[in-house]
Amino acid sequence: MMVQQERAARTRQSLMRAAAEAFAEDGFVPTTLSTISRRAGVSNGALHFHFENKHDLARAVEAAAADAVREITRAAEQRQDSALQRLIDATHALMSSLDEDAVVRAGFELVGTAPRRGTDGAGTDLRGEWQRWIDAVLHTAKDNGELAEGVSAAEASTAVVAATVGFEVLGVKDPKWVSQRTLSQYWELMLPRLAAPEQLAALVPHGPTAPVPGPASRR
């Protein structure tokens, strides 16, 4: 019984991954269910056991991406760090998830494109959720006196939300934009402007994992 459940869960995962890859390569509308089942290496019957139709699959991809984003922000919330460090760490976790996981990438792309936009009223608003979390954590940073004098939480939030959405969108074509190196450089540039001077030394722009050496450090 457990073995069967595990196998079913694995099939469901491969179908979602195959769908995410096909949507990214060919677009949502031209992708057929047979393309997806062939790509996942399962029968059409097995696909229909798990998903009724293509919209059902797209909803599952969006929901999995939303879960990943919620997992990232929840993990960041649980750390004892400053609000700014939690923000930095969460952006690194999101970019690395966008870099590595076709389902998360497709989730963000799907909610942004017209064929899926607004198809279900209760649909996931992935960018909206991310945006509200950034806004909340920057308001906490402001309340804690972590932001530089004269910098409002709203201004900082606008800049950081726009840049992270830009990284996400540009990263679809070129993974350089969602690399740890690009994001670390972004925070190195931004932190001296955003953070209160006495906070600055404690902040780690490259996030929780060790920095990957890039071209510049090899020079």
Place this chain on the structure above:
Amino acid sequence: MMVQQERAARTRQSLMRAAAEAFAEDGFVPTTLSTISRRAGVSNGALHFHFENKHDLARAVEAAAADAVREITRAAEQRQDSALQRLIDATHALMSSLDEDAVVRAGFELVGTAPRRGTDGAGTDLRGEWQRWIDAVLHTAKDNGELAEGVSAAEASTAVVAATVGFEVLGVKDPKWVSQRTLSQYWELMLPRLAAPEQLAALVPHGPTAPVPGPASRR
């Protein structure tokens, strides 16, 4: 003869606008040529006189958006201002064009979405062109000593490119993101970090037109 040519140009314009609006609302793939001609208030015959098929129309929309972007950067290049001010002014011109012109908005959306992505080898690379221009103008700023000490042209370019792509994408759903107010606040936040201190006083974050009073200034 002139009257006929003018009428033909106007019909072409209304077809491109109708196509841009339909692509934005329903997506590229589900939109039919009859929807577009009905929306433009012209006959199917008139549509076919101007455009062979939907891809032809999409190419025209992308080309018009690319022309608009080139016009914006060319106008910015011709001004006598500092490189940083030309950058600020060009971002304002682009955002106002995205805010007002459905064709420019659709041009950016089309090149980003999978059904049109890479359909023609010689296709317009709108975001790429914008990115290269920002990169070049920030390298000029660096060479002119306009950037703050320790800030590289590449880092500044990464941050500004990502934010402007983010504003563009978020502006599709909510025009607040491409408003003069949002962009002025962005530059007010960024300039003290990007610009050399002796340059800062001369820079105008709200661009070439007078600032529009927003909620904050009414408080």
